[in-house]
Amino acid sequence: MKKHLKQTGSVLVVSLLAISVAACSSDNGSKATPAGSSAASTAAAKESQPPKLSQLTYWVPNHSAASSQMKSYADMGMYKELEKITGVKVSFQHPPLEVPQAQEQFNLMIATNDLPDVIEASWGATSGAVVRYPGGPEKAISDKKIVKLNDLIDKYAPNLKKLLDAHPDWKKQISTDEGSIYAFPFLRGDDKVRVFFGPSIRQDWLDKLGLKMPTTIDEWYTVLKAFKEKDPNGNGKADEIPIYLDKNLFATDAPFMGAWGINYSFYQDKGVVKYGPIQPEYKDFLATMNKWYKEGLLDKDFAAPNDKLLDNKMTTSLLGATASFNGGGIGKYAGLMKDKEPSFNLVAAPYPVLKAGDKPIWGQKDFAYNGVGAAISTANKNPIETVKWLDYAYGEKGDLLFNYGIEGQSYKMENGKAVLLPEILNPPAGTSVQQADAKYTRATWSAPFVLSDNFQTQYMAYPQQKKALEIWSAPTVERKMPLVTPTQDESSKFASLVTDIQTYQDEMLLKFIMGVEPLDNFDKYVKKIESMGIQDAIKIQQAALERYNKR
Structure with a gap:
């Protein structure tokens, strides 16, 4: 299941994850x-x-x-x-x-x-x-x-x-x-x-600023700029943090990355296994996140995931949006803020797309x-x-x-x-x-x-939580990989490859977004991952997917 998957949460979530039914x-x-x-x-x-x-x-x-x-x-x-x-x-x-x-x-x-x-x-x-x-x-x-x-x-x-x-x-x-x-x-x-995670946003801030719920990446940019510049928390200070997304939240069923049709790991496209972090679309995602970071829209602490810090920012009315779990996010903060700030209203937002009217492909829905x-x-x-x-x-x-x-x-x-x-x-x-x-x-x-579903329907007690189930259920999740497993012969090789690759891509994710590494070096980054054996890992996943489908 972070918890963010942790709640999924993280990601234990996250991370374990990280989970309902x-x-x-x-x-x-x-x-x-x-x-x-x-x-x-x-x-x-x-x-x-x-x-x-x-x-x-x-x-x-x-x-x-x-x-x-x-x-x-x-x-x-x-x-x-x-x-x-x-x-x-x-x-x-x-x-x-x-x-x-x-x-x-x-x-x-x-x-x-x-x-x-x-x-x-x-x-x-x-x-x-x-x-x-x-x-x-x-x-x-x-x-x-x-x-x-x-x-x-x-x-x-x-x-x-x-x-x-x-x-x-x-x-x-x-x-x-x-x-x-x-x-x-x-x-x-x-x-x-089986749906319990997705983008979330302060509806009360949207209402105060006269903004509509964002559905595309461009609309999210407009909303986040307004959150930063127009004092939605009303304290007279420019202290708002428009959005918090850390590495685990980027990775958990691609709440924003999915707008480009990819995720942060292996996925399947009509039965063909691909790897998200080497696709051309991933560069476009990184460019967008780099822009958000440079303009102060993405929380500067995103590189060091910390649940307590996130909780503090949300409950002190500094944070406008994030990706959260339904129970450990929307429900948790509703309970914590009901007396402290009665107007507080964190709600589910649709998984964003690039073009208005498109159906989101990526979203969280567990097997x-x-x-x-x-x-x-x-x-x-x-x-x-x-x-x-x-x-x-x-x-x-x-x-x-x-x-x-x-x-x-x-x-x-x-x-x-x-x-x-x-x-x-x-x-x-x-x-x-x-x-x-x-x-x-x-x-x-x-x-x-x-x-039990009987437990789950009671646990999602707030109307915002019930609405979240409906909103977050919209994506087709057609590209999600089932829980495939490598053979004994493949497993050691796969583990070695993926561990090193993920360590490198996590490092480069932060560097690209923070501007430490220029995006002009994206092709060099892809070649580096290729040299680390990603195609061998993809072949292992492809074979595992075909075996899974024959189980």
Whole structure:
């Protein structure tokens, strides 16, 4: 999922990312087999038997909404209750919040073979601001870092097995090309709740200045110039920051870059894999961002992503626009500002295009699976019991616990459905809905379970959030790559190529936008990436895409 993907957020988002939904819900939003079937009866019986396990170590990136409330996920209501139910005490290991530092700790953990029992990461991702295994999940299995789960799920995870049997497309997404299942996945099933990120703008500033909602890059330029020059925050100072976009926000499903038809990584154009940062259109994007930066429209701090700094700029009414998550952005700031500045109104903006009337191609819309999952490490001495423990989340009782928290504390049952309590949906001033819910669950970002559409529709409590779902759903997302995976032979080469290329392109992105590197050197930059082996990486992705389509 930054959080920006972090909320996605980042990008853990971001970055993990970084994430919302369930399909085929029963009355209470669960994904159980219909009552009365023998499979359901068997699963219910097995579900009621806690695993014979006393403790687990669990590595997982933290989230800003949780870290602002507690030191560890062990303090979260959901995990406290899960310990009572299963008898399993979990010792959580959280890396730093920022993705580069988290990835560094992850790499060290893998290299030293100092493995916890469970490792939750973005195993299925091959690029982006997330913590991932270089070379992909099949390599992690072949490197003997994590366990292949197919047989274990078939024998000991009746709840997840039922879901995968009922949704073969989900099984396709969580498997490698070789057919290996490597993690208990975070899943979203319903189209309408796979959309949760996009451009956002201060509608109250637009109204004050008599401006219409921008839909093209040129219209955005006009609006941002007005934000800078016409004092929309009304304090008599020229202190407005028209827009904040950092590297992670540029990269997360191309909220502005997509106007040129490209993204910041691999994409497909009618089945042909391409790489966005070497396309001619990328130069045009960089030229525009360089112009915005030189004219003071793009926040000068964009080169050093910092969530706390972003929050401060938004909540002190300095910032006019950004790209944000629906819950961890629009919803969060609405909650934080409702008493402080009642006129504050951050809303979704359409994904911009170059020509008025064009349909946006790029936008954020997740697949049912986004690559995030909990894998069992080879150091785990109780893999069967760990599988049973993880499987609890995919049953009826686990559905309620992981989506809603604790009955009577964070939700109540009404007419067979879980309803979030007012304390969650209308928290005190200074606390966002996401932060209030984070005391009980991880449902507002990700975890190994199926996110319920019933939860999501309640969580998006503000009208601005409901409208955002409609606005951000407009792009065709036809060029988005599915979660393809390289083969074992390809994985090491691909990881080596992409790691070096992404490091270089990130460096040059900042230099081009800030004017440290003149855009006249763009062709030299492309040749450099070509010399680093990008065509080999594209061929690997092309082959992986073709294999994925044959799964």
